[in-house]
Amino acid sequence: MSIDSEIKAENAEATALIPCWSCKGPVNEGNPFCGTCEAVQSPGQINHFVRFGLPVVYRIDESELDLKYFELQRMLHPDRFVAKGGAEKALSQQQAISLNDAYETLKDPQRRADYMVHLFGTEVLPEGCNLVNDQELLMEAMEMREALLEAETADEVMSVGQRAFDDIKICIEDLADAFDLHNYGEACRLTTRLKYLQKLVDETKARRVKLMSV
Amino acid sequence: MSEEISVQLLQITEPGAAQDDVVTESTTAAIGIDLGTTNSVIATSTDEKAEVLKDDNGESLVPSVVAYAPDGSPFVGGIAKQFLLDRPETVVSSIKRLMGRGPEDVKSLGGVLPFDLVPQEEGETGMVRLKVGNHIKTPVDVSGDILGALKERAEDLLGKKVNKAVVTVPAYFDDAARTATKDAAKLAGLEVLRLVNEPTAAALAYGLDKGAEGVFAVYDLGGGTFDISVLRMQKGVFQVRSTGGDAALGGDDFDHAIAEHFLAERVKGLGESNISSSEVKVALMTGRIAKECLTSREDGVWMLEADGKQTSHSLDKVTFESLIEEHVDRTIKICRNVLDDAGISRDEIKGVVLVGGSTRVPLVRKKVEEFFGTKPLADINPDQVVAVGAALQAEALTVGSNTLLLDVTPLSLGIETMGGMVEKIIHRNTPIPVAKAQEFTTYQDGQTAMAIQVLQGEREMVDQCRSLAKFTLRGIPPMTAGAAHIRVTFSVDADGLLTVSAGEETTGIEQQVEVKPSYGLTEDEMAHMLRESMVHAQDDITDRLLAESRVEANRVLLAVEAALQVDGDLLNDEERGEIDVAIEKLKTAIAGTERPDIDGGVEVLDQATQVFAERRMDRGIRSALRGVNVDNLENKVSG
Numbered sequence: 023m024s025i026d027s028e029i030k031a032e033n034a035e036a037t038a039l040i041p042c043w044s045c046k047g048p049v050n051e052g053n054p055f056c057g058t059c060e061a062v063q064s065p066g067q068i069n070h071f072v073r074f075g076l077p078v079v080y081r082i083d084e085s086e087l088d089l090k091y092f093e094l095q096r097m098l099h100p101d102r103f104v105a106k107g108g109a110e111k112a113l114s115q116q117q118a119i120s121l122n123d124a125y126e127t128l129k130d131p132q133r134r135a136d137y138m139v140h141l142f143g144t145e146v147l148p149e150g151c152n153l154v155n156d157q158e159l160l161m162e163a164m165e166m167r168e169a170l171l172e173a174e175t176a177d178e179v180m181s182v183g184q185r186a187f188d189d190i191k192i193c194i195e196d197l198a199d200a201f202d203l204h205n206y207g208e209a210c211r212l213t214t215r216l217k218y219l220q221k222l223v224d225e226t227k228a229r230r231v232k233l234m235s236v
Numbered sequence: 237m238s239e240e241i242s243v244q245l246l247q248i249t250e251p252g253a254a255q256d257d258v259v260t261e262s263t264t265a266a267i268g269i270d271l272g273t274t275n276s277v278i279a280t281s282t283d284e285k286a287e288v289l290k291d292d293n294g295e296s297l298v299p300s301v302v303a304y305a306p307d308g309s310p311f312v313g314g315i316a317k318q319f320l321l322d323r324p325e326t327v328v329s330s331i332k333r334l335m336g337r338g339p340e341d342v343k344s345l346g347g348v349l350p351f352d353l354v355p356q357e358e359g360e361t362g363m364v365r366l367k368v369g370n371h372i373k374t375p376v377d378v379s380g381d382i383l384g385a386l387k388e389r390a391e392d393l394l395g396k397k398v399n400k401a402v403v404t405v406p407a408y409f410d411d412a413a414r415t416a417t418k419d420a421a422k423l424a425g426l427e428v429l430r431l432v433n434e435p436t437a438a439a440l441a442y443g444l445d446k447g448a449e450g451v452f453a454v455y456d457l458g459g460g461t462f463d464i465s466v467l468r469m470q471k472g473v474f475q476v477r478s479t480g481g482d483a484a485l486g487g488d489d490f491d492h493a494i495a496e497h498f499l500a501e502r503v504k505g506l507g508e509s510n511i512s513s514s515e516v517k518v519a520l521m522t523g524r525i526a527k528e529c530l531t532s533r534e535d536g537v538w539m540l541e542a543d544g545k546q547t548s549h550s551l552d553k554v555t556f557e558s559l560i561e562e563h564v565d566r567t568i569k570i571c572r573n574v575l576d577d578a579g580i581s582r583d584e585i586k587g588v589v590l591v592g593g594s595t596r597v598p599l600v601r602k603k604v605e606e607f608f609g610t611k612p613l614a615d616i617n618p619d620q621v622v623a624v625g626a627a628l629q630a631e632a633l634t635v636g637s638n639t640l641l642l643d644v645t646p647l648s649l650g651i652e653t654m655g656g657m658v659e660k661i662i663h664r665n666t667p668i669p670v671a672k673a674q675e676f677t678t679y680q681d682g683q684t685a686m687a688i689q690v691l692q693g694e695r696e697m698v699d700q701c702r703s704l705a706k707f708t709l710r711g712i713p714p715m716t717a718g719a720a721h722i723r724v725t726f727s728v729d730a731d732g733l734l735t736v737s738a739g740e741e742t743t744g745i746e747q748q749v750e751v752k753p754s755y756g757l758t759e760d761e762m763a764h765m766l767r768e769s770m771v772h773a774q775d776d777i778t779d780r781l782l783a784e785s786r787v788e789a790n791r792v793l794l795a796v797e798a799a800l801q802v803d804g805d806l807l808n809d810e811e812r813g814e815i816d817v818a819i820e821k822l823k824t825a826i827a828g829t830e831r832p833d834i835d836g837g838v839e840v841l842d843q844a845t846q847v848f849a850e851r852r853m854d855r856g857i858r859s860a861l862r863g864v865n866v867d868n869l870e871n872k873v874s875g
Binding site: 044045060061092095096100102104105107108110115119122123 | 475632860
């Protein structure tokens with residue numbers, strides 16, 4: 023299935039008509055409000071990108087994501103429904119939960135990559151990206167881990183962390199290219215790489231704190 | 237002349253405004269309450285201008301102190317403090333420290349506590365109980381009495397009935413303490429519009445009043461709690477990035493440090509080995525006075541008079557600072573962790589807002605300034621800023637507003653797995669509301685029940701985290717080990733309160749578990765307390781239910797009217813007439829006060845519009861199909 027047909031499938035799904043729980047008239051699934059009676063709707067199971075009206079691409083504009091997120095939360099957050107009935111309160115909570123979930127997923131390069139691999143790449147690797155069978159990747163991971171183990175001073179730990187941090191930036195760029203080219207096998211490999219690089223950065227932080235507090 | 241005209245105009249408009257709900261609106265108010273460890277403050281807001289409510293003496297702080305008369309009636313505030321010297325055993329202060337806490341927690345609070353606790357048996361759970369004179373009180377009772385007094389005070393000062401409030405809690409309060417706070421408000425006859433985190437409320441006050449924009453840290457050191465939150469504020473959005481703190485660290489600890497220092501001197505001086513509970517209370521009071529004095533002075537001498545013996549104690553600022561330095565350093569360490577969690581460096585912080593009376597201590601200001609590298613902000617009175625924010629939010633929730641508070645969970649939530657390990661399901665600093673599900677399985681063949689323990693905290697082992705609740709999921713069909721799919725869902729709402737549900741996927745067995753925490757009150761206890769409390773008369777409940785039915789009925793009316801506007805042509809005159817009759821009947825019921833009539837009216841209207849609804853769906857689907865055909869056509873043309 024090509025990416026275009028995937029998106030079309032998503033859109034077709036998003037335009038499925040369901041009855042509004044309040045006025046019983048037709049409403050497009052995924053629309054936060056009923057066009058007729060303006061009642062808040064169930065969030066449904068729509069694609070995170072579609073939820074924010076963003077194109078399904080890895081290279082995301084963070085400030086645009088923020089704006090869309092705030093705009094939707096302004097309308098849907100439970101704080102807007104304090105005076106409403108129980109059903110609307112519950113739906114607004116569900117909407118806000120879905121928005122938070124989508125936002126947290128898309129905002130984080132790692133989770134966004136995971137999510138997109140699952141959206142498109144399942145045919146490439148049915149198990150997702152948990153298998154590291156790439157020799158080059160394994161070697162790199164082991165080397166960096168050794169460097170961290172051997173680092174004795176806070177400065178040395180920092181330099182390992184800095185290297186991993188720089189690699190993360192490159193890895194994110196590569197990921198964006200791989201998704202653009204619909205190369206999901208490569209995207210999968212890079213997602214795994216991003217995961218261990220991030221873990222390495224977290225560990226260097228912890229090590230540094232430890233070294234500094236001694 | 238012009239005055240006369242305006243009077244006439246007013247008279248003309250008056251009858252129109254004298255609608256039922258309009259009158260209710262203008263005679264009731266929603267307030268913001270900062271329920272503090274040491275002091276509480278109430279505020280109200282109109283048109284985004286908040287005002288702190290002050291008594292006739294211009295005093296805005298109400299001491300969070302309750303004295304109980306022999307008949308059990310409570311005296312709250314300054315008046316209760318006066319009992320401290322004569323009858324200290326009838327006075328309760330700093331009760332916030334015990335909210336949602338069990339006997340084990342109290343032990344770990346350590347040091348000298350100004351409470352006489354009712355002894356509990358080994359392994360007994362439930363919230364701690366206090367012995368106050370000859371009465372037994374829970375922290376929820378005592379907080380309820382404080383909230384009740386604040387409500388009354390607000391009603392007196394505003395000349396209106398107050399039944400709704402935003403109540404603030406420390407961001408670092410766990411689920412048990414939040415639940416306890418909400419229960420206390422219920423006892424006082426207050427509907428909690430929202431529990432708002434104290435630093436978030438303070439940020440709201442700064443954002444709206446002072447127009448602060450950018451990334452800010454809010455350093456909130458109160459009497460008994462410490463919070464640090466990092467927020468991004470822009471264009472009316474207050475997005476908490478990370479939060480941290482210690483629910484048992486505050487100015488009280490400074491008092492304790494001084495009191496312990498004085499008591500050690502006293503014991504040595506008098507050659508005694510025992511310290512009586514009245515000596516502790518007096519020492520704590522003196523410790524607080526000494527702390528406040530040393531904010532502006534370099535040294536001083538204080539007397540301890542208790543049990544008929546007097547001792548004199550001198551203390552200078554340097555010694556005072558060495559006594560409290562350990563506590564202040566702990567707050568700075570927490571600041572560092574919170575910045576790390578947010579992934580924000582110190583130089584990205586545009587400003588640090590000081591909240592809480594304990595931030596007046598010079599050493600605190602000095603260390604905060606040193607750490608953040610910027611002079612902290614205290615333009616809004618640190619004692620009042622939280623109440624101001626709470627009032628602004630109370631107005632936003634009842635009247636409407638364009639501002640938006642997006643908060644996070646302060647502590648991770650998880651469940652116990654094999655080997656006493658905690659599996660985290662929701663991580664700290666996740667935006668709320670949030671719901672997450674995790675699947676677990678059985679570990680024995682034929683296992684039909686599974687015990688689930690809910691935990692809150694950051695550590696990996698069960699005994700290092702706080703147990704919120706335990707329950708057993710029963711009725712799992714016997715299967716081989718590992719075959720059952722048990723899905724546990726955690727939901728945290730906008731108040732930061734948790735609900736847990738669990739179900740077995742293949743059979744659909746579902747259990748909704750309300751997390752009445754291990755250290756909370758049981759439903760029975762709560763019901764009993766509500767019966768006991770005179771405030772919560774039957775009338776209030778009836779009123780609330782009636783209001784709820786009206787809200788629901790109005791929703792249905794608006795929905796049907798909107799539908800008729802758009803798709804009214806789908807009905808013939810007879811069908812339309814039937815619906816119109818149902819609408820009129822429902823309107824009459826809403827204007828009345830009989831709840832069954834309103835609910836029945838909704839039911840009738842629902843029935844009357846069923847066919848209408850079906851036709852509307854048909855029309856919708858038909859026009860959608862047409863839309864798809866056009867799309868397809870276009871695709872063919874362009875392809």
